[in-house]
Amino acid sequence: MNTTPKEDVVLSVIPLSCLQDEPVLIGVSGLKPNQDVTLQASAIEDQGVHYMSYAHYRADENGEVDVDKMESLGGQYEGIFPMGLIGSLVPAPPHYRYVRFIKRVVEKPLLVTISVHNGHLSAEKLCSSEVTELLSCVAHERHYMAPGVKRIPVQYGEVRGTLFLPPGDGPFPAVIDMFGTLGGLIEYRSAQLASRGFASFALAIFNYEGLPKVVEDFDIAYFEEAVKFLLQHDKVLDYGVGVIGNSKAGDLAASLATFIPSVAACVTINSFFAPANFGLRVKDRFYPPFKYETLLAKFADAGYAFVQSCIPEQKFLQKRMLPLEESSAAFLFVVSAADRDVNSEVQAQCARQRLSSHDYKQDYKVESYPGAGHLLDPPYSPHCYASFEHSYMAAICWGGTAKYQAIAQVKAWKDIKRFFLYHLKEKWHFNNDAKSPTMPGKSQL
Template structure:
């Protein structure tokens, strides 16, 4: 069974039907003077690192390495870095320093972590992947000399020394994607592959996954959670299907129904689920943990400890959102909004604070210390202090990541320091620097997976499943 799984995995990633570029090769398609670019593995899951090397250069030769990738709307993102070949005519990005470009120094995944909109695209575009059943297609090239992004995009840039195509998948082979319409609940359920026979073929820990005020349905984190052994429900709460088109007052009943749906699935074990939420999805996750006993593990990423933007109704109680102090909003000369200070201090309105001390859940607060959108470290510490003051009996912790911004996502998602936001009708700053943010995403993802495994454990089966995932992927 192990050999069969690995064989299918290799076939899926190398001959994926999702790729319309033909057979994937790890060899350069253009190799003047014997220059070769190698990326290993050439096809992998999106949360996995790769090695990037160039062979056949002249010793000390200056080259520019470029990566480009399109989002679901066809918007082109690119990155580039300047390198100087070593004495053997090689560039190994894990060992050599970038001398310029989108990053400097040693940054092994810099070409992917620092992807930004191309010069001919709107520069404040956030990378969104909607079609998670198709991989991200990354084109990598090597050019003579140290070039700028404008030169790289010029029609007279000339033929590259080498080029290749690299595939990054959100779904491992066998992951099931199931659109959900259950009562009022709207979303998409992702189930791990049946091929994990070594792990008992399920059932699996259940997780509800939510994002923020971008709205709609974002599936890429749930797809990756399923690829790592979790039954994950990507849950929409506005601007999707027949849900309200704009943020409105929330009712805990909607989220109770989502938990009910997940626990009814045959491939979900136990009487409890986990929740993970970013930004607005984070305070909704806290509310679910506080008011729904079946939530046993709660992970929040850069959020408030009160309802944000819109309030929450919990049966006969209503938790009001914090008032916005618009005089604290700053707009730069370039029209970029700095909204970090917009929310009032929740200690001035204790009736708005989510009573997480009533929860049955373990808590993990993930914080980007350079979050420029929310005072997330402040809010996380208030939550931590509240739990400590109530002698909360279950696990709770805050993990802060230096240099990380607001949008902490699964590993190697392009870092977005600024993007257009519909609420302001202007670009909004999120913060973070590409190298620190990329490292934070790797460390936070490992923390997320371990936290969910521990607090949604089912005796021995969860540890065996963890081992199975490591051995296969």
Template structure:
């Protein structure tokens, strides 16, 4: 009798699984399927053909997929290649503490691919993918102007402090913060617009708001007794994260994923300093045959002399900066921008920047084994936005970059590292 064997069946989402199928006929061709239903009832699914070995087994750590959503040896490919049944949907976990994503792994006779009939189902197993470890605590934050959710790791602490920022999606996104807390960081998921009593839209990026958030985090008794924090940020959030590293001495480590190193759409203001944004080049918008919009070429060249007013003085950052970019980002020209920021640091004799660049990765680089979001709706656009990327290389980038992010934060938020700043 066929059987799916998964270890572990209950795990954090950033943990790989060992998936095996046993009890098949020798060299039998089967269809492996992963299916996830999110909190809104939207279905995400992947399907891949595998052939059993001479003993009637398939071990995804060694067996190559023959066709379907990917080919080759990719032990977690079923997860990385999950695609929404309803086009333009993005997988986002909202309730990060109380429920996991349930993923059904099933094995079917290969004919199932054409008929979809359940009579071809041979066996299945359900795994739990959690965004928070047992003992992680969530505290709703409404302190002064600051709005967000603080996630504390299990244990007495104190723990290194990190602020987590997302981009133009707005609101409060918590799944990465809860996962960072599960890895030992007291993490504040910070909202900065379109949430509670915060502004509905962004007019000016006031860095003093983010400074207030940093001071709140540093004052918490569960946060390490050193005067510095880390930042993990993506897209517009990475733009803010870099600005915070420039203006705020509290930032010892800033992770900037696919962002700008200049004022891109909004004025950046900190106390008596103001940086004005670049202008849009509307003719740089690209719309493909499916009506998906790419925005990677809609800003003026920041390197032109007339645009130097928009540049962030990245050389003033006292902490360390980790730039992470996807080379197939269709939303921001992120690789070029990160390279230019690194060159700006170099020109000023600074060596506190590191760049990780991933071929095949798109804009939304998230924790490991998250499915690629190639395109989705955004409130900033009348058309769906193209984020870019290819499922397998994007998945590999997420797996590698997450390990590097955790290593980077642990290295630069340790008391020994702080004393050298």
């Protein structure tokens, strides 16, 4: 095996270091005219799993490949997909296939090695000792925390989490960020929100540092305490806080917006709007959970048995829906049109109809993204079609395709940041006849 790069072949990745939500330009020069090559991306995530992606290209008559403009002829994706090598990262052979990529250590960048090989190669060949000659390779860093972002562990009464503060004096618009049934503390979205000018509180809700390992019901008092902590922080604007949550954390986010007056803006991502699987206590009132059944369904495109949800009829869910009309928050319902876990588009439309029927005075909107699956993360997060869940001892199908997921991630991230920036900062200045504020880094939002 020849692993020495060819001096006349130049692989460029611009920039070599960037934030995770930023795109890169990838190109190759110095090849033979019409030469077949394989571009590969390779990374080791924080728990030691090797991830890879690859695509087949053919150089033009000048011996060049421009990933931004040229079509992939095969590999993990086909067609023009400029960020395909990053967005299509999956566990490499022989690692277990159904694993979800989660950045656990946000202080350290994701190190991605991008390489170009002669010929059109398979994933197995790329991972074997018989891989053909390496033509060139480049080390690329993708950061989850911008320079100057502060990561502050939080223990406030019963509340546990991590506060991320942007660089500068502030005060900043503030967001509570939650993940659902994963448990523990997930920080990668909060780190990226702080990198874009928001004070973001990654809130743990169970199975973390003194919190219950297994939850039966949620109590709104825990979330009220988290909101109180955030609003009294001297780096936080006091116009109200935002909340964001996906899946189970989405109905929790809607619950905070409904029952905590200080919540001014709420983003739900592919969620129900009734307490799913876990009940909710609001002072002396209890909102019982609805339980949805699951079944094993074999998908021909995967050759594996996936868990598929059996969702109750919409009339049933509408009766159990949270009283969203009691909220004073603005709502953004983010929906993936190819979600195969939750019928999230129908759920969001039901929530919108409920608000409309009550002549709701605040802003509310449904944003739907074609071809995207359930796990809609910030831009260029590797697409996960399915991942193993120990509670089912099987893989759950999330849906979507890498290309449409990447497109949706970029669009949704812009929509979410604009929504929070307006409802947590800008509109208050406008209402006070103040000059529109110039936020640090606003041009990047």
